[in-house]
Amino acid sequence: EFAGERITQHKSAAMKMHSLRSQKCRLGLALGASVLFSGVVALGQVPIAAWDVSNAPAAVNVNDKSYAGYDVAAHVTTSPMMIGADLNRELAQAGSFGATGWTSTDPANEYVSLGFVVESGFSVILDSLKVSARSSADGPKTLGLYSSADTFAAPLATWNQWPAGWTLSSGPADLGGATVSGNVEFRIMQVGNDAVGGGAATGSWRIYDWFGGASLEDVQFMGTVVPEPETYGMLAGLALFGWVAARRLLKRA
Numbered sequence: 001e002f003a004g005e006r007i008t009q010h011k012s013a014a015m016k017m018h019s020l021r022s023q024k025c026r027l028g029l030a031l032g033a034s035v036l037f038s039g040v041v042a043l044g045q046v047p048i049a050a051w052d053v054s055n056a057p058a059a060v061n062v063n064d065k066s067y068a069g070y071d072v073a074a075h076v077t078t079s080p081m082m083i084g085a086d087l088n089r090e091l092a093q094a095g096s097f098g099a100t101g102w103t104s105t106d107p108a109n110e111y112v113s114l115g116f117v118v119e120s121g122f123s124v125i126l127d128s129l130k131v132s133a134r135s136s137a138d139g140p141k142t143l144g145l146y147s148s149a150d151t152f153a154a155p156l157a158t159w160n161q162w163p164a165g166w167t168l169s170s171g172p173a174d175l176g177g178a179t180v181s182g183n184v185e186f187r188i189m190q191v192g193n194d195a196v197g198g199g200a201a202t203g204s205w206r207i208y209d210w211f212g213g214a215s216l217e218d219v220q221f222m223g224t225v226v227p228e229p230e231t232y233g234m235l236a237g238l239a240l241f242g243w244v245a246a247r248r249l250l251k252r253a
Helices: 002-036 229-251
Strands: 046-051 076-078 082-083 097-100 111-120 122-130 131-135 141-148 158-161 181-191 204-208 221-228
Touching: 046 076, 046 111, 111 122, 111 221
Parallel strands: none
Antiparallel strands: 046 221, 076 111, 082 111, 097 204, 111 181, 122 221, 131 204, 141 158, 141 181
16 A cells, blocks of 8 residues: 555656646747747837827916827837927917917927837837817918928928818828837928918917817827837847747656
């Protein structure tokens, strides 16, 4: 009976060891798979950075020139909307972010900016900017979206704000797959100096949440977050490590 008990205990210990090795093996395989996909890469077009403008409070100070956004994509931090130095915040207009005093096409001083910061080792392939906007009759007629990538030299997209009377114009602005990384800033500026109702622009322009379908969507850049080549190499190396560990555990099992 004593010998039988020892055999039974040995078999039980062997089964536990085999089970443990199997668990380690599955863990190693899972490690390899999880490392391979641990970049948390956004597949397909998804929101990259966003601003809930519909909940923006009415401004009470012309120098209240920023409005915070919120983060929506891994590896990307949303920057606040900002108004340039030569423009004033439009007062008493809740649910929008507006600037007044448009008189020139100076990229250093007359603009509304949106942007985000991409974590080192990743980049963003941009698809579009979803935004709606209105101009007053004496506000800017044609606007363009410019990027810090070329020091705001050439517009990535342009659109007209017309007809007069605060008619809502909706994007999305097509960004054509532009690839960006690091600290990225976009500026919406006048193209020319024509007012919606004729003459030179001197008035107001407002950003609203995007109304392109059945309901409002927050102002947002759409695109894809991808690892840069050196990050791919690192992830592949870690995945290989996990795979090798799994193979060794399989052989021992």
